[in-house]
Amino acid sequence: MRVLIKGAGVAGLTAAFELASRGAAVTVVEIGPSLGGNASWFAGGMLAPWCERESAEQPVLDLGRDAADWWEAATPGQVTRAGxxxxxxxxxxxxxxxxxxxxxxxxxxxxxxxxxxxxxxxxxxxxxxxxxDEAHLDPRQAMAALHDRLAAIGVEFRFGVDARQVSGFDRRIDCTGMAALDDQLxxxxxxxxxxxxxxxxxxxxxxxxxxxxxxxxxxxxxxxxxxxxxxxxxxxxxxxxxxxxxxxxxxxxxxxxxxxxxxxxxxxxxxxxxFPDNLPRVEAHGGTVVVNGLYRHGFLLAPAMARLAAEIVFSHDKPEELAHETHRQRQSA
Structure with missing residues (x-):
């Protein structure tokens, strides 16, 4: 399966890793000239689901509690586990x-x-x-490390390219954040x-x-x-x-x-x-899967959102659902 990912922020990079790990041929297209410069570049990098629960809904804790493990596996040496x-x-x-x-x-x-x-x-x-049990990382170093690992396993990166000019893919993953022009954002x-x-x-x-x-x-x-x-x-x-x-x-x-x-x-x-509820969403619209609404929890929630996106891409149906609802249903199953 050939998959095009739009956006090289934390959502796009994590989605690329999940899809490539499942055997997809992945191309990441970024309209910017190089890695960085987006919202992910200015993040704090705190993998702190229990602290975030103070002001966030329960799904932030549920979806983010494994983030440190994900980042440690994907980018060895980047995570500091000091609480x-x-x-x-x-x-x-x-x-x-x-x-x-x-x-x-x-x-x-x-x-x-x-x-x-x-x-x-x-x-x-x-x-x-x-x-x-909380952890942290340097977002810029982690993104660079993830980019290098993705390139090493065959993910193609095209910087300075408008995704609308690219064709020939089986599925698309939209990870463009505010640029997605969603009226609900x-x-x-x-x-x-x-x-x-x-x-x-x-x-x-x-x-x-x-x-x-x-x-x-x-x-x-x-x-x-x-x-x-x-x-x-x-x-x-x-x-x-x-x-x-x-x-x-x-x-x-x-x-x-x-x-x-x-x-x-x-x-x-x-x-x-x-989004209005401050929770992320993974939705499918035909051949495009949209990952958006990470709010202030980008590095914390991106791994879970990437897994959901990859599962949707490799499924035969076309679900359209809130990511936190998907998680809730699995927890109760």
Whole structure:
């Protein structure tokens, strides 16, 4: 079976891997000139289904709990399994309790254990939550590694090509996100900073809870840190706003004052596609399977969506269904 995949973001790359692993001859077409530059490029890379359950529906946990295993198998060496640490200032203890009540998979940690887990946060927080089974990766390195593995197993990549000009395939997988022009999709803008400071070391993603502006800091190599949190109902792709910059930096400094002296080595904003229920969908329309609506859970949910897409491609019928409904039915079967 010859399959054309439109889009080389995380949805397209994971779908390519699942299809190629099942024996399909896969071609990935990307209108951009090279890998990157899309919403996936600006992601946090947190494989944190239990943390996300605090604000997301149960299917996000159900579909995302195996994501770290998938990424580790597909891109060996890219996944760091150190869990997630959630902390709050003493005045925001209520936020920590609210988070704990909505999210499972954690245990409570006190000031002494926080210092053992993250020595640079010693004495800064009295209580926290550790999600030991969560993981993280660097999205750009993981995408590059997955691209290289796909190329090595025979997947063809065509960059700078409009998929409408390509023919001769048995099935198509549309993984183009906002470019799919689905009337049900809305854009959710996310903004991020990458800071560099040798004065802070973190072993795992740290989430700082705040009633107005929660923050996450994800460690990268070379004392770099991805800082993010914004979720703005907007399809604007413009630069990070001054307000967001101030809030992100203020929250980072609240986590550790040394971030006030950090170098800002990159800022970025992307628009993530979301359906009204904030859950992804895998749908079949004739010979095309559409994967979309990953919202803020791209790296977490893309493997499960890719498996569903591959199953649909290799089935003889043409189902059209919500991915989370498919999962629910299988769980109850």
């Amino acid at each position: 997630t640490l959630v902390v709050a200032a003493p005045r925001d203890a209520g936020e920590l309790e609210r988070f704990a009540s909505r999210a499972g998979g954690h245990r409570r940690v006190d000031e002494d254990e926080i210092a053992l887990l993250e020595p640079d946060l010693a004495g800064r927080f009295r209580r926290g939550l550790l999600f030991p 809305r854009g959710v803008r996310g903004e991020m900073l990458i800071l560099h400071t040798p004065d802070v070391s973190l072993s795992r993603p740290v989430r700082l809870l705040h009633p107005r502006f929660p923050l996450y800091v994800v460690p990268r190599t070379g004392h770099r840190f991805m800082v993010g949190a914004t979720m703005i109902e907007s399809q604007s792709t413009g630069p990070v706003t001054a307000r967001s910059m101030i809030e992100l930096l203020s929250a980072a400094c609240a986590l550790h004052p040394a971030f006030g002296e950090a170098g800002i080595i990159e800022t970025g904003a992307s628009v993530r596609p979301a």
